Amino acid sequence: MEPSSVALRLATGALASLIGKLFVKEGPGAELVDRPVRLSSLVSFRGERRALGEPELRRLASELVRRAGRAVGPAEAPSQETVAELTDALTRALHALGDLDMDDVQAVHLGPEALAARLPRPRDLSADADARWDALLHTCCVHVLHFFTTRSTFAARARVEQTRMLHRLATTTDLLVERLGDRRAEDAAFERRWAEHVIARHGELTIHGLDIGHGHEWPLDAAYVPLEVTTPETEPGSADPPAPAGAGGSGGSGGSGDPSGLVLRAGDALAGRERVLLRGIAGSGKSTLVQWLAVTAARTHLGPPRDHPPGLDHLVGRVPFVLPLRRVVADGRPPTPDRFAHAVGSPLAAAQPDGWADRVLAAGRALLLVDGVDEVPERDRETVRRWIRDLMAAYPGNPWMVTARPSAVREDWLADRTGVRGFAELSLAPMSRTDIELFVTRWHEAADADPALGTALVTAVRTTDALARMAVNPLMCGLLCALHRDRNGFLPTDRRDLYEAALSMLLERRDLERGVDTTVGGIGPGAGTRLSRDALIQLLQRLAHWMIRNDRAEMDRADAVAQLARVLPAMAHHLTADADTVLRHLLERCGLLREPVPGRIDFVHRTFQDHLGAKAAVEEGDFPLLLDNAHRDRWEDVIRMAVALGRPAERARLLEGLLGGTEENFPPPPPVDEAGARAVRRVLLAADCVAHATELDPGTRRRVTDTVARLLPPADLRQARFLAHHGGALLLGLLPGPEGLTDEEAGAVVVTALKIGTDAALPLLARYRHHPSLWLRRQLAWNWHHFDAERYAREILADLDDEDLYVSVHTPEHLRLLRGLGGRARVQLVGTHRPEELITHLVPERLTHLWWRNLPAPGDHGAWTAGFPYLREIRVRRAAVAEGFGPPPGFTAAPHPEDPKAVLMTRDTGDTGERETGPTGS
Structure with a gap:
């Protein structure tokens, strides 16, 4: 049954009235002609203008199926079982209209076939239902697009969009003509093959180090998340609304210049910059960005200019050369242009026309993507630097991107001999909240995983501080996604499992799977020692423990060398390298340490410093040190992890120590003094630690529970504000309700969560959306300026009872x-x-x-x-x-x-x- 034949047998008026119910009524003067409206705001089963709930949407889908069945005639009419299957599938597909990231003009431009392809295809249909599905969905899409074209604002907006498209087409066509020039036919034919080869080779992401029994290759388009980069002067996350500690993110906007403090999308990093040195920690997405830039440039050789992403005109017509240094630097000798294809092992190497690479580079049409300066031995990096500078001098006018970990090369490493900076130095920013949600969603789509698992993981990251602290880059987000799916939606509450998996990936599996040499010391192939995971952890623990004992977030390089020198004699039986060599190895290969400025060492995530330092503290028996500092913010995670890592008796000792001495100051009498505030914070920390203690003396657990019960729910607004100020995010997992609370108690709980002011409070606040207290709902309607506005609107306001509000x-x-x-x-x-x-x-x-x-x-x-x-x-x-x-x-x-x-x-x-x-x- 051809889809087009079914559509022709259904007159436009037969379904028009039903399709019209899927979308909100158009209001006079409600839309500007130059601002197309997203489908999510047009559908009638979302937001407050919704005319359809889930039951109504299902009934509408059922009627669409019935009418489509009637149109094919009684001989071909589906059975009742098939009708039920198609109704379920069509309900899901129609609901997904609101998830499409496009507007009505873009949807009409797609056409019915492409629009249908964007909607979810059911996997479990019977043979009869499956045979009818494409025709049914195509018919619905035809009428949906027809409905869009009948909206009074559509024609004007379409004309505006058409004008913009024509301007863009003319601009990019001029770029192609200028860049391609009078190419030889042989070159043109090979460049098309080269573009197809680049897309095939780099069009998938490889996720390393995941201990799961699933494939590791994901389509780049489905999994790539456009991250942000910052200039060195920018403090990532400084412009963002409050976020869970460690979640990172950036609220700045992009631009084409390079002022101090600039934040822009990584894909635009080369716009207005001919040369970029991009720094980023292990797993931050450097290599993925290189792949994306290469594939985006390659696609401009295969399709019309209008099909390339907006804002990326600087990539149109470029011939991408992806040069991973760990692969192309053989015996310390980087390749010449005619050997680029050979060096990366391309099967097209022998087919390239003589002198082709030279002609591309000489014409300024190349895009040179040099990945992983840190992945070549230090002794070869000066050779790499000279190679890059020689190529720049011989072939000016080509854009470059060179990537490295932060400590691999000094500042201005690629400056010319006069000291003039030849490269703009940018750094990949931590993932924002929106980036994390997008990454998790796309990861589950690429892995063909249940979308509900992704939704649950996003909620867990937003509400669980431990997960939020880890989900700061694609590598760690990928780890969380894999563990979450592998365990059927269950992430272990024992922090050791999470951190041990991360340590295993960063210290042991990742470089081995990528074929990077991880030996320490020695000269020549096979020389040196490959450190085991346990040995690496012992070395890192020594540094983390020193930083915790001395209350430092970073340490002098000399102190780091001295600490390693003290532990190396115990490893002399299999490690002969000196402390300075070992430190260089840890900085470049373990993925946990960095040198943000010359001479200063810190951990890439404070989470790992706290985890490793807590492990060392437990092994050393430093419990008095931990308890003496329990009231301090910077020690909270160390104590949590010490409880998680300790044996049952050690856990009980820490928890009893946290509760000890609170009786005389707890609950705090008004006015609250410093001793009372410390007592509350220690009790709240003990309550949070209990969740990470897999085995604990029942008496200790009961004492913690009873003590917390004296605090919650807060009795009034005064206590609510006090708890929010002194307890912070510790409280979010402990706040009760709304069931069983008086209106005053419920209001105090909501005020406590609002005053904490992080997005981790949103799931708790969402439980109060339908509370009968108008005063309580006023607090929810007023305070969204303290949170991420889009998320607050979606999770709180969209379903907030707004009667009289x-x-x-x-x-x-x-x-x-x-x-x-x-x-x-x-x-x-x-x-x-x-x-x-x-x-x-x-x-x-x-x-x-x-x-x-x-x-x-x-x-x-x-x-x-x-x-x-x-x-x-x-x-x-x-x-x-x-x-x-x-x-x-x-x-x-x-x-x-x-x-x-x-x-x-x-x-x-x-x-x-x-x-x-x-x-x-x-």
């Missing part, structure tokens, strides 16, 4: 996100908002009450209210009226009956509606 809008982004949720009836504007922003983002069909908390911006004297026919009340401060903000046309003003500092402007309809005091904030 004003939702506060602090920024233009909040306005945009609120519109994506379908708008709200009552909106409180905090700060200055322009009338055009209100016209663009507030939903006319929903808005009935507007509270302008601060002075309105000067504008059209209220003419904008004509676009909101259901708006009944506007509340403003008296000061706004004094500044000239009079009632809009059709409104009258009077003192607010409940707030002497406010004026209430009411539409002359005789229906003022219920007056509302709105949120006050916690």
Whole structure:
């Protein structure tokens, strides 16, 4: 049964009314012609304008299946069992429309076949249902796209998009003409083969070191997450909203220049920069970025210019050469251009036309991607540096990207002989919260894993501090994904399993699988000693223990050498290298240490320093040292890990020590003194440690539980604020409710979580979305400016009971996100908002009450209210009226009956509606 034949047998009107129900009603003046609306905000089964719930969506899908079945005639009509199968599958497919990362114009550009391919294909259909599925989905997609083209704003937006596309096509075509020039036919034919070869070789990601029984190759398009890079002056994460400790992330925006503090997407790193030295720790995504750049450039040789990603014109027409140094530097001699293909083991090496690489480089059409300076022996790095500089001098005008770990080469390593910097030096930033979620989602898609597992893992990372501290780069996120899937959605609560798996990957498996020489000392093949995992851990423990004892996050290189020198004599029977050589090996190959500035050593993740230091502290019996510092933030993870790593008696000793001496200061009487604050923090830390103690004396466990019970739930707002300030994220896994709590207790719990202010609090807050207390829901509606706004909107506001509730809008982004949720009836504007922003983002069909908390911006004297026919009340401060903000046309003003500092402007309809005091904030 051909899909097109079924579509022709169904008249457009037969399904138009049903398809129309899938999407929200179009409002007058609701959309700007140059701002296509994402499908997620158009579908009618999401947000607050939803007309369809899950049951209604299923009934609609059932009717679509029934009508499609009727169209093929009684002889070919499906059985009831087949109808049920197709209804289930179509319901899932229609629901997935809201997950597509595109707008309606882009969807129409795709066409029905490509749109259908973006929707999930069922895996478990019977033979009869499977034979009908493609025709059914194609028919639905035809009518969905037809519906988009009938929207009043579609034609105008399509013309805008068409103009942009034509401009982009002309620009990139000019680039191709300029870069390709008058190529020999033989060169052109080979370059197409070379592009296909690059895509085939680098179009998959290889994940090393995962102890699971699944394939390790993932499609690059499905698994690649565009990370961010920063200039050396930038402090990664400094512009981000609060995040779980260690989660990292960056809130800056990209650009084409290179000012201090710049943050941009890694794919744009070469835009406006001819040469880049990219630094990144082990597993941060350097090699993956190299692959992505190569594949993106190669694809511009195979398709029309309009098909390449926006913003990457600098890659159009480039011939990519991926040169992993560990492979191409043979016996210390890097290859000449005519040997590039031979050095990487390309099967096309012998087929390249004579002089082809020279002609490409001389014309300035190459893209040179030199990966892994740290993966060649130190004695060969000066040769590599000279090789790069010689090629740059002989073939100017070609963009370069060279990658290295942070400590592998000095600053300005590639500067010319006069000291002028030849390369812009950038660093890969830690993954942001959005990056982590995208990576986990794509990993599960690429691995053909259950999407529900990915959703559960994202939630676990956001709510579990230990996971958040590890999920800072693709390598660690991949480890968590693999462990999570391998254990059927269960990640061990015992931290040792997580960290031992990570240590095994970084210290033992990764370099071995990649074929990198990991021997220490010696000269020539086969010389030197390959250190075992246990030996490496002993060396690293020595450094971590010193840093913890001395309360340092980094140490002088001389101190590191001295500490290693003290432990090396115990390894003399199989390791003869000196301490300086061993330290260099640890910096370059173990993936855990780095030299951020010359002469200073630290761990790439504080998590590993704490884990290894705690392991050494337990082995040394340093329990008094741990307990004496238990009240200090920087020691919390060390103590948690010491409890996890210790034997049962050692765990009990630590936990009893945390609780000891709290009786006289606990619970803290008002006003709370320093001793009371320390007592609370120690108790909360003990409660958190219990979760990581797999074997523990029942009496100790009971004592911890009973002590915490005296604290929670907080009795009032005073105690809530105190616990949030002194307990922080420790509390999130302990806060109860809402079941069994009074309204006052529930409100205190919510205020505690809001004051903690990290995204790890969102799952707890989500449990209170339907609480009957209006005061409690006001706190949820007011405080989203303390969190990641998009995530808060999705997880809290989207399903928040908003009856009689004003939702506060602090920024233009909040306005945009609120519109994506379908708008709200009552909106409180905090700060200055322009009338055009209100016209663009507030939903006319929903808005009935507007509270302008601060002075309105000067504008059209209220003419904008004509676009909101259901708006009944506007509340403003008296000061706004004094500044000239009079009632809009059709409104009258009077003192607010409940707030002497406010004026209430009411539409002359005789229906003022219920007056509302709105949120006050916690």
